[in-house]
Amino acid sequence: MNVVILNHYPPVLVDYAEWLSDFVDTFTLIIPEKYKEYFDSKNGYNSVITLKNYFNDNELSEVISEVNSEEKITHIISISEKDTQRAALLREYYGIRGQKMLSATLYRNKFWMKRKVADSGFLVPSFKLVHNTDEIINFIRKYNYPIILKPISEADSIGVVKINEEKELVALDIEYPMLVEEYIECKNMYSIDGVVINGNPALIVAHKYHDKPMENQNKTSLIIVEQLLPGDPMSLRLVEYQKRLLKEIPHEAKAYCFHTEVFHTLNDKIIFCETASRLAGARIPQLIKLSYDIDLEGLNIQTQLGIRNGFPINSRQMPEKKVYSILLPKKLGKVVSIPDEKEIPFNWVVSFSPLIRINEVISEKNGSTDVASFLIISLDIHEDLNIKLRELQTYLDESIVYEKICSS
Structure with a gap:
């Protein structure tokens, strides 16, 4: 068994050494460089790779390729929302069992998530994927203020904005595409x-x-x-x-x-x-x-x-x-x-x-x-x-x- 774990969480939130205490020699932990002093052999981690730019896919793909060339990877584990799609893509690329890209996209991309849930018969707020201010204004004409504007792939309410009136919309510096939704009382x-x-x-x-x-x-x-x-x-x-x-x-x-x-x-x-x-x-x-x-x-x-x-x-x-x-x-x-x-x-x-x-x-x-x-x-x-x-x-x-x- 050759397990790769993608982890950008600080040690206070995760304890892989405890969870896998009897299998410490079977997994490689990939982490941001800033956490290297916490995930070391003294703390139960025998194989750790640090990335200077953790979310850089080029860096990640290179180290995954190197690990796989030494021994075929059998599992890729990720527990963070930000790693969901990266891990799924790597599993498909290397033929590894686990969550694949369609599932990861439906759980990660808020537009396709809502599309799937709405098509399955659940109540969802009215929503639209928008690429410019005109599309937001057209949505407002139909559903009125307030509206919710959110990135399609963020967590913890990061980037989520409630817009109550036009001057708030005009003041925003928006990075498109975004998801616009009706506000739910x-x-x-x-x-x-x-x-x-x-x-x-x-x-x-x-x-x-x-x-x-x-x-x-x-x-x-x-x-x-x-x-x-x-x-x-x-x-x-x-x-x-x-x-x-x-x-x-x-x-x-x-x-x-x-x-x-x-x-x-x-x-x-x-x-x-x-x-x-x-x-x-x-x-x-x-x-x-x-x-x-x-x-x-x-x-x-x-x-x-x-x-x-x-x-x-x-x-x-x-x-x-x-x-x-x-x-x-x-x-x-x-x-x-x-x-x-x-x-x-x-x-x-x-x-x-x-x-x-x-x-x-x-x-x-x-x-x-x-x-x-x-x-x-x-x-x-x-x-x-x-x-x-x-x-x-x-x-x-x-x-x-x-x-x-x-x-x-």
Whole structure:
């Protein structure tokens, strides 16, 4: 077995050495050069190739060709949305089993994704692939403001813009082609997350966004993602929705994770937003592990490689607590202080993961999950979330300190 893993995530998000601890000599990890000190032999990685320009296909194709010439590659693993199509193309080129290009395109390209989902009978926002401002204006004439403008192949709400009036449209510097959509007024947005094994969904878990992701970029207070209990009526409804959706989009891998986002409208309809053949961000995988005692990404990779076959039978089927992922937005300025996880005085805070560093200067935010820190909290089912959030917000405001930077 000769496995290649494409990975641009930092070590805090992935643990291939643990997931493949008994097979450390069978895989080669390809990473950005900036992470080379973290993925080394001391940390359980015996074969690592670093790329100066990770997303340069010329660099990637050269190293893949070299690895394959030494021993035929049997598997190409990628868990990031940005690597989905690259990995699929390489599998087809080298005749390797796994997700192929059509599936990767339907999961990655938002235009073809929505076209496929709409053609399969699901409700989707009205949409159009546009190549110039005139096409956007024609769309607005038909559907009115506000509209949503988004890149066809980005994640984490990067590049997504809500346009409310003409002057906002005129002010934009747009890189075409783009996808334009009607704006959906909704009560809530939800994500549906889980894993498929041997063609069947092994676990589907629903999560509620307390805020719409694209509106988080300018938010300063805590952003909340709530895991729904399995018996929650909306959870039951979303699980069935996801089962239908999985049947419509092809995927050739023995195992794969999924992440779907939907709108729940004011008149109780579920409207498709988008889907991906990877796990969610916002620490949703950690929520699933906390509730169900399953590391979905590890299970996914191990099943693809034939190391495991099937779903762990000892997994908890009913969560014992209500769990939430808390995103703390960044503030502009120089980071002066950050608390240590051990200093946080609340026993219901399960983990605290800062993504900023002392003396780091924050000058901008990129996307809905470009945040200062993630926290996971676990509460008894009947505990009041709002009381806990007020306590947590006060503590974080006092303990994470920024120094204002004066512009010259």
